[in-house]
Amino acid sequence: MATPLVVSEVAKSFTMHLRDGIRLPVVANVTFSVKAGECVVLGGPSGVGKSSILKMLYGNYGVDEGQILMEHDGKLVNLATAEPRTVLEVRRATLGYVSQFLRVVPRVSALDIVAEPLQGRGVAIEDARARAAELLSKLNLPTALWSLPPATFSGGEQQRVNIARGFITDHKILLLDEPTASLDAKNRAVVVEMIAEKKAKGTALIGIFHDEEVRDVVADRILDVSAFSPRNAAA
């Protein structure tokens, strides 16, 4: 089976220059891979570095050491050292991300926020909007909200916009940062179903789920991130 993502000996620390240059090690020797159609859930207590790993995979955290190899456009790309425009190209075509919070853009409607990634892949605006509408109704977002910018939406509504945006493309790798955290049971079930569909289509998924019920249903494998704690590595 194809393995679209391989992470090898990745280490990350923060140096807080405004706090007398204190160095905070986050993770070390992170090594794992994800197969097509597999959902790997990052586990472990809060603060152990789960979100940091996802952010490194997406490229918005820098990587101190190691490699993050993704299969993109028939080639292997090392995201840890890639040029900004390569990272953006990988995000456009290969790597999707559902963040915990929606970053709202003033004046852009919920429907267009969801449609945007498809448009970025060259799909005509009408078709992209039609697909966005499908996803938003599946996630039970009231039709009246579709044409509004999500700035004033509730947390759960914003999160559903975010999920629709992340799931609209057929990216080979999808990162999920607590996509079900502020959803009710009914919508949680919808997301669980959507994740199952992605797996069936061969998407490699890496996620953080604090909700045990959801985690047990979607996870093929749970990766204990505390094993990558730098304190363990030092011992």
Added chain:
Amino acid sequence: MSAVPLLKVNDVSKFYGSRIGCRNVSFDLFPGEVLAIVGESGSGKTTLLSCLSTRLMPTSGIVEYHMRDGQYRDLARMGEAERRFLMRTDWGFVHQNPADGLRMTVSAGANVGERLMAVGDRHYGNIRAAASDWLERVEIGIDRIDDQPRAFSGGMRQRLQIARNLVTSPRLVFMDEPTGGLDVSVQARLLDLVRGLVHDLGLAAIIVTHDLAVARLLSHRMMVMKDGAVIEQGLTDRVLDDPREPYTQLLVSSILQV
């Protein structure tokens, strides 16, 4: 993804006597790429922008531009006439103060049409049609086409300046604090407009701003300047989410949350 850069900047420095404007700046800008240059007042952002856009001659270093004929040309060695033609056709320059980029005493329509005439368009009907089309795209009512920008609000003037710059379909636009001096609701509208236009037209842009939120919204890539030098650069959300340099950390931690 285009493989050749539109602009190649190699080791550009500018000194004002013994004072440093900017020093040893090198980067490539690719078609469709939006680069934000951030830093506090006096860090050399505007000096660098001026050196790149030929408004100032660098003291040392080379800036090369990929011309439409496929050749790279050293901007410093270009003749004055050729450089002016480039600035009027293939480039745009959006000033912080719209009065610097507009002619305040001719009509809005003429401000947009003038750039078309500069590239040889002579048909009045076509020029007026293009002008009204662009006014509409920047959300200025067609009934204002014969008014002078003097009668416009700050936000409208800035949108008009953008229309004037984009009417000739440039490939590269320089912007110096395009949202400076506008109140936030007007800023949001302008940002949304610029974001849409850059995306739809596939423009490359270099935007000087001290507002990190503007950089986050508009740019793909970011350079942080301090004391004339580029101290950190990279993917915009990497620089903002995981700043490495002490000064960048200070900048990011100084953003007010609302």
